[in-house]
């Protein structure tokens with residue numbers, strides 16, 4: 001199946017990035033959100049993304065303008081999806097909102113439309129029933145700052161048609177992504193299945209007083225050749241997200257170590273406004289964090 005028209009539902013942080021990346025690669029992209037005021041915000045986000053693409057990817061102003069021209073805006077779901085070959089869903093990470101969205105979408109989308117969810121933590125099998133077309137539904141997970149961190153994790157549920165899966169894998173390559181197919185449903189996909197335990201282990205070593213921030217990062221960087229260690233990564237991810245993930249895990253597990261990590265992050269980072277790269281300081285100070293200094297590894 002040839003994908004030409006893509007609808008992106010939800011024009012927040014990730015939806016705006018997915019829409020712009022897809023439009024930048026020449027597709028007609030229809031952006032759907034719940035009201036006009038939010039779509040106006042998305043237009044501002046697209047202008048900012050255009051600036052970032054010029055700075056980070058050497059995109060020309062003409063390429064950015066073309067991408068903007070490929071975007072159109074809708075608050076009517078039926079109109080937004082009328083001709084869509086693919087709909088990428090990036091509505092809030094809330095099961096009730098997503099289920100309600102898929103039920104409404106199922107009622108108005110043409111039969112041909114493939115549905116793909118960008119959910120970070122919810123499995124596609126959870127929503128397959130609500131879509132009314134489980135064989136044409138899967139997860140397609142992008143990373144924040146999609147134009148730089150260009151991973152596309154493609155993950156079906158047991159009822160996803162193999163040909164649909166392959167179509168989506170092929171599509172992601174045409175929008176500049178590195179396609180990463182998963183053969184089974186996996187909470188956290190590949191990236192977070194690797195990253196969350198690494199970051200958690202770093203925090204555990206720190207909070208139990210085994211080693212300090214710099215030593216933990218230095219160990220990881222020297223031993224594996226990685227350009228950044230767990231605490232440098234935590235600053236990029238943002239301490240707010242790290243705190244929220246830890247808090248949810250600690251509440252579920254009641255593990256004393258995890259509870260201590262959550263309290264530590266709240267006291268030393270959340271309450272003091274040290275939120276990582278976004279606020280100019282987290283475990284390191286920005287710009288020019290210490291771990292980028294050539295002497296750091298000595």
Ligand code: NAD
Pocket residue numbers: 009010011012013014015032033034038089090091092093097101118119120121141142143144
């Ligand atoms: P966000 O809150 O920034 O944006 C959500 C958007 O959805 C908003 O514009 C909101 O108005 C809109 N919305 C709300 N209800 C809607 C509805 N019924 N129909 C259509 N639009 C609706 O959220 P986000 O960070 O962009 O996350 C969206 C999805 O992407 C989530 O599933 C999240 O897990 C996933 N994701 C987020 C990130 C990230 O770093 N933020 C990374 C990867 C994946």
